[in-house]
Amino acid sequence: MDKQLYFAVLPLTIMVLVAQFAYMPASVSLIWLIMLLVIVWRYFYAALKPISKLFLVALVCTALGLIYLSFKTFLGVEAGVALLTTCLYAKCIESKSTRDLLVVFNFGLFVCASLFLHSQSALMLIGVLVGLIFCLIGLYRIQIHGFIEINSTRSSIKHDVILTIRTILIATPFFLILFIFFPRFPPLWHVPLTSHQGMTGMSDQMSPGDIAELSQSTALAFRIMGDLTQLPIQQQRYWRAMVLDQYDGVVWTSHTVNQLPIRNEIFPHQAVRYQYLSALPNQSWIMGLDQSGVRDPNYQQYADGSIKQIRRPSGTVPIELYWMQTQINTTARAIQLRQALDAPQQLAPQTFALAQQLWQQSNSSPSLYIERVLHWYQTQGFVYTLSPGVLSGTRMDQFLFERKEGFCEHYASSFVLLMRYAGIPARIVVGYQGGQLAPDAKSWEVRQLDAHAWTEVYLNDTWQRIDPTAVIAPARIDEGMQRYLEDNQNVWGNQAQSGWARHNFNFLKTLIIWRDYFDYQWQSKVVGYDVNRQQNFLASLGIFSSTKAMLMMLSLIAVVVIIFVWGHGYFYRPKCSRLERLINGFSHKIHRSLQKNKSETFKSWFQRLSMHVKYTKPFDDAIAVHEKIQFSGEVSDKDYIKFKELLKLCASELKSLEKACVRKGN
Known part of the structure; x- marks a missing residue:
């Protein structure tokens, strides 16, 4: 072989x-x-x-x-x-x-x-x-x-690759025509993939450090489409995943009551409609704006406001969500309030003492107490960083009174404990915050680095969002995590490799953004070209029946075949020398009866032509110059120019002969 x-x-x-x-x-x-x-x-x-x-x-x-x-x-x-x-x-x-x-x-x-x-x-x-x-x-x-x-040379490999690519390119127009016009049929069955792949960076539990690790990834989490001008401003774009309200001193988890199914009445004419497209086909949690609802029967909304997939659709398809703009489902169940107050004193005794002190200073006013807690964060020198270090022992006490360096989950965790120690129901919400426009400014991209944790407190019979991170690092919320990482090098921490990490992030970010944008266009325009999209596209061309679509397809295929046949004849026609091009040009100028026969040589042809004219010198000179160009080893441009002038003189003599014959006939 x-x-x-x-x-x-x-x-x-x-x-x-x-x-x-x-x-x-x-x-x-x-x-x-x-x-x-x-x-x-x-x-x-x-x-x-x-x-x-x-x-x-x-x-x-x-x-x-x-x-x-x-x-x-x-x-x-x-x-x-x-x-x-x-x-x-x-x-x-x-x-x-x-x-x-x-x-x-x-x-x-x-x-x-x-x-x-x-x-x-x-x-x-x-x-x-x-x-x-x-x-x-x-x-x-x-x-x-x-x-x-x-041959085993590189030129042989290059030749084979070029030949193969050329063959594929020749087939491409036919493929595109068939792809666009050939009737598309829905699949007879759907085979789901097994879930060995990670679904998303967001987990159903959280401990300090989890989101900080996630926020160092530039991978796309999901994409939002629709009229972006109708959505809230950057600072208010909180993409909700789930509520975490159980804390054991290390890990936050969600109580089962939060996953009780609910049914909200959604009135589309009163809501802003937008589309959510996950970057992963196996995504189960849907990250919608706060106060969003869903009408798709494949998805279920739950008591904590989260939305989850209950039946997996085929492929990655956009999900219609409705942002109500006003608060919905904000009344808490009694068991939710009890859970939102659960905070044993031994979890963080110093934090408990601080909460009691600030509560007394606030005259037992919940709103004033919240203001004092946020002011305390501002004045204690807290730092927002991706590298807060590992906590141990009474973790919240260590964070609030020793380390004072943390990410969003640290501030959300400590804030919820401070609220609960003062008797104010509070819970953590995890999801994403912010994002940025796609390169075409037609969709909104949210990446894993936008992962975020914030809090909700129960005041005046409703859950109200409070984000302590906005006090520590307001630019994180106002400008988004991507811009914040670019403008604040210290957020990477003090490790020796932090400079490299920031440079690596900036270097890869643009490349990844464009890769994800291209992948989005591929998924939406090609992979998502189903029966409905085909019908809509053909309707935009004025084609409303399958018969017209088939006729259009066959017509385009015929046009492409004609173009290929013509192109093959044009580009692969026999190549003529400079001398032959001059002779062919001369032959087209004279009468058909005087043109060269296939069996004639140039010399015998011109000798035949000279028999019809009185002035034969140009013909004799043309024969001489032709023989020089044809057989002499030393030929210059002057010889071609002279030959061209002689052909013009010969053509002129023959034209004069034709005119004389016409006058004599009249």
Whole structure:
């Protein structure tokens, strides 16, 4: 088996491994890596000698065992794709003939297509295209093997890549026409992916430091679409996930009463409608604005105002949410109020003493007490930082009276305890705050670094939002976390690597923003091009029936075919020399009966033409110059210019002859 035929196997198998690295368990990826190293070793060091069948069987059995241990089945999407990939690697290792490689490259096309079951993102598209190109290169080399010698030079690889890309580009117009106009049918069934991937950075519990770690990630969390001018201003854009109201001194969790389903009456004409699009297809919590509701039956709203998915729709689709602009569902249940007051004194004795002192100074007025607590935060030298260090012992006491460095979850936790110690019901709300416009200014991007925790206190029979972080770092709320990180280097902490972390954040942020924007366009314009969008698009073109759509599709295909045929004839027509172009130009100027016959030489042709005119010198000179250009090794531009002038004189003589013949005929 020729090594040049086997060459395309290497990038194909590398691409398949890299594309699935984020979707497969580490153990499965590791055994694939071992199989890939065997493939590389065969190519570079073993001269493609056959591998021991016992060794190959051991590799395959190990891979199958790891797949079963990871997924508990060989069925389903992820396990099925893993099984196909294992078979591809095994066949690559076992290949020893051209026929085997023919199977490998055809099977490789099938495996590449199956990768879209993991993700239909733009990055996956690029990976699949790379695999497609090298499968086609392998098939092309198999076809020409034995007829054309394949060189091992870089130029040969470059030639094959260019040829393959050119072939794909030729097919692209036909694909686009079929994609736009061919009738789209909904799937007959939907196979859900298993949830081995992380759903979101937001968890259903929180301890100090969790959100600080999350806020160092620039990954996209979700996107908001709609009339952005109708949404609240930057400072008021709090994207609510859930309530946390149980505290054991270390971790905040949510009481079960918060997850009681409720049904709010939503009047769309009184609300602002917007669309929420998660960056992850398996997202369960929906991050809506405070006082938002949902009418989609696939989603349920709960007692704490959170919205959660109860039935998974196919794919990543926008969710219609309604922002009521006025407070809804703010009346607390008795059990919620009891839970919002639960704060044993031993959790933070110093904090309890501070709360009692400030409460007495406030004359037992809840509103005045809240003002004094916030003022106390302002005057005690607290620092807002991503690197607050690890707390131990009575954590809130240590934070408030020793460290005084924290992130939003530290301030929210301590503020809730201070409220509860004064007998004011309070709870933590986690979600996201702020965000920024997408590059096209048509959608609002919220990233993991915008993760935030704030508080709600129960005053005047309603839950009211109070964000202590706004007192410590007002720019974080006013300008958003992304701008705050850019403008405040000290937020990264005092570690030696903090400068690098800030530089790395700034360097990657723009790149990630544009990547996510491109991926959003890909998801919304291509992946989301379903039956409804196709009908709306065709209606905008004035096409309201499937018959017209089919006629338009066939007409466009015919136009593309005509363009290709014309282009092939134009660009691949025989190339003429400078001398031939001059002669062809002369031939077009004279009468058809005087034009050159295929059997004539230039000399005999011009001798025939000279027989019809009285002044023959230009014809004789043209023959002489033609012979010089044609056969002499020393030719200059002057010779071509002289030949061109002689042809003009000859054409003039022949035109005079034609006019004389016309007058004589009259």
